[in-house]
Amino acid sequence: MSIELAQCFIAVDDHDKALAFYRDILGFEVRNDVGFEGMRWVTVGSPDQPDVEIVLEPPLADPHASDDDRQAAAELLAKGLLRGVIFRTDDCDATFERIRAAGAEVLQEPMDQPYGVRDCAFRDPAGNMLRFNQPRTR
Numbered sequence: 403m404s405i406e407l408a409q410c411f412i413a414v415d416d417h418d419k420a421l422a423f424y425r426d427i428l429g430f431e432v433r434n435d436v437g438f439e440g441m442r443w444v445t446v447g448s449p450d451q452p453d454v455e456i457v458l459e460p461p462l463a464d465p466h467a468s469d470d471d472r473q474a475a476a477e478l479l480a481k482g483l484l485r486g487v488i489f490r491t492d493d494c495d496a497t498f499e500r501i502r503a504a505g506a507e508v509l510q511e512p513m514d515q516p517y518g519v520r521d522c523a524f525r526d527p528a529g530n531m532l533r534f535n536q537p538r539t540r
Contacts, residue, residue, distance in 0.1 A: 407454055409445075412487060412530055413461040413479050417442050419527040420458045427504040430456070439465040456487065479528055486531035488521075494536035498522040501534075514538065 414420040424430045424446045433455055434445035444458040461484075462475035478484055491497040494512045501524055502508055509523035509531060521535035 409455045409457055410487060411457045411459050411463075412526070412528075413463075413475070413484050414458045414526070414528040414530075415461060415476065415479055416527065417444050417458060420444070421446075423504075423506070423527050424456070424458065427501060427506065441465065479530075482525060482529035482531060484530060486526070486533070488533040488535060491534045491536050494520045494522055494534060497534045497536075 412420075421432065421444060425432055429449070430446040431449055432444065432446055434443070436443050441460045441463060443460075443463070445455045446458065447455045461479045462472045464471075467475075498512050507525040509525060510521070510533075512520055512522040514520050515535075519535040519537055521533050523531055523533045526532055
């Protein structure tokens with residue numbers, strides 16, 4: 403039996419800004435872009451991982467959610483309190499420079515971590531924390 407990751411979800415408040423980041427800065431492919439009941443979902447992924455997708459979804463992707471719940475989710479997103487994603491890169495420093503040069507908000511410059519990676523961190527346009535790590539060679 404095999405179990406593999408197929409999709410993960412990142413809440414965004416502006417899909418066009420998110421696309422400019424994930425597609426234009428990170429180089430991800432747009433694999434799907436659909437609307438349903440006034441909401442939008444955009445699926446992106448790394449060309450190096452054709453079987454793994456990231457779905458950029460509304461902060462509260464439930465058409466039956468209350469206005470209060472939608473507002474609460476939007477506020478958490480705006481504060482950067484929703485979970486982000488950790489990406490692996492083969493060159494943390496070059497990745498950092500490329501993303502920083504594009505104007506992304508830097509949370510952490512590249513540094514060696516005690517748990518075996520060199521990593522850096524940014525916020526995407528919606529405020530989600532994204533970490534980029536490179537396994538250290540021993």
